[in-house]
Amino acid sequence: MKTGARILVEGLQREGVETIFGYPGGVVLPIYDELYDSSLRHILVRHEQAAAHAADGFARASGRVGVCLATSGPGACNLVTGIATAYMDSVPIVAITGQVPTSLLGNDAFQESDITGITLPITKHNYLVKRTEDLGHVLREAFYIAGTGRKGPVLIDIPKDVSTKPIEYEFPEAEPVTLRGYQPTIRGHAKQIDKAIELIFEAERPLIYAGGGVISSDASAELLALVETLGIPITTTLMGLGAVPCDHPLNLGMLGMHGTRSANYAVTESDLLIAIGARFDDRVTGKLDTFASQAKIIHIDIDPAEIGKNKKVDIPIVGDTKSVLQDMLVKIQKKKAYDMWLSRIRGWKEKHPPSYRRDGVLRPQFVVEQLSELLKGEGIIVSEVGQNQMWTAQYFCFRKPRTWITSGGLGTMGYGFPAAMGAHFACPDQVVFDIAGDGSFQMNIQELSTVATNNIPVKVAILNNRFLGMVRQWQELFHDRRYSFTELPPVDFVKVANAYGVDGIKVESVDDVVPALKAAIGTDGPFVLDFRVEREENVFPMVPAGAAINEMIGGNYE
């Protein structure tokens, strides 16, 4: 006989899960009892939101499904932000929540919340398991749904009596999951691919625009091969950074609101835009009708609903980006010279390199740049959200996929630190940095306790400007510098870290940046770096909200 809790833990192990992130509570007591002498590693976080973000960071760094566990009611509700974050960025996680016993469902019982109802719009799918007999196959389905097609979070809600009830149960032999209502298209339509290739060779000013879909389908090698075979320039979204090396001569860097001028000008002048695993988000397109308005559009995406959602497309190709790119590469036999176009792009790149004031003042861009130099493309960089995120995107040179982890779609402050913990468990041999702001870091600062207790060697580099910097920047530019509730009081983060048992250094001058970064990298355990940076530095260039993306302001310092 096996209880539901035993079936759950065994099932997780059968799915290849080694580490889960969670927080115990009343109705998950039977599950925690099962974990007590299980070989499954459980990391106790200090807030359930961190468990969801850690599972997400694990998934992004490893490409596997991340798992988090929380109790009913408040525990489950605390997962919500993390689940929504994973949903917006198509990250495969399975969130397991306890629920009040089935006999009490709907009675406003203690710590009851309708978590399947609450997470309906932010999960790819969810389950309320009412019979212990269903638990095993629900778990299999959940992992299958989370990790295939357009990936995403799946939640499983387990009432207490379902996890305590003992039943006769043997796991069925691993046969593929079949669901009548879920059959993602993997192979792209051959004729559509032919048409796309035709269009590519008709174009004079083609541009590849690649997004997070390339990372999540592990299609970076194919993408790079396409770029080099065709000799076509590429720009990536925030989520696509690392898909091709930042210093590749055909890479224009990120496009969009804080993208490079060369990328945004190239989109505007291109006559063919090849969108690969990207979704024409408003932070990318700016004013939609002026976005790539001279271009025909090829759109390759696993999710048919993304095609034509924001922008009319000439050649839609539904399929997994890796598979579609492989099929394309086989069919491409020739190469065309785009000399005029490439030299025009080179001109922009040379004229508008990323730049900030190099005047001896400790500026946040300098910190990121130095870290990038030191790591030389190694390590995993996680960010919080806001200015810290954009400076990292602009000044860190990403060379490999899955080395850049950030909350793009939802823009969740507080994401970075716990996600960095998750990334460490995915890649224990890699140095993991969370590049943070003082605002974001304080949203999940309690996880200092988790990294201290478990000696999780995450390094936090706080770009401390005592502002909610990105909001302050908008207030400076668009609200007459009326800094309404964006100034934060000074915090001595080294003391805070020390209180939790974590080492740290405060850095106040340019000369101390590199030694401090080296000290952090050289430490075996977690480390906090408190960089007291220029307070009113802005992220430039910038496309004001609602403007066309070639109407950029700022960012030219010679």
Add this chain to the structure above:
Amino acid sequence: MKAHTLSVLVENKAGVLSRVSGLFSRRGFNIESLAVGICEEPDMSRITIVCIGDDAQIEQVMKQLNKLIDVVKVSDITENERVERELALIKVSADPGSGRAEVMQLATIFRAQIIDVGAKTVTLSVAGDTEKIEALEKLLRQYGVKELVRTGKIAMLRGAKTVKSAK
């Protein structure tokens, strides 16, 4: 912008209706009517949805519906030859001697059934397409419609064609 009739085949699972209807509200799509019930396939239900939108919006509605794991098949049958029915129950003020006879005459003309007669009211049951029901309701309004219940439209393709699984 025009009304589209969607026939949606779904797994008969708890919460499937809230998944479908929730999708409409959160993505800002307008539902005119929604009718749901079990169908010829075991473990499945068929939902008929009438919604209003331009072609791009309807395409997005269908694609988003298709993404729901419990949705097996979505068909827009607006442009197809089809039969449609809706059922309405209408309670009309009809004092004996002041209009009752006329109400009953209207019922006959519209092939509606009188399913309840009270001291001051009669209740009609009428089935048909939306236009017919609306026409009858309009005519009955002068006598005083005390209560009206409509099922929402159900629809089916004409001839041998069906809306079946194999998504």
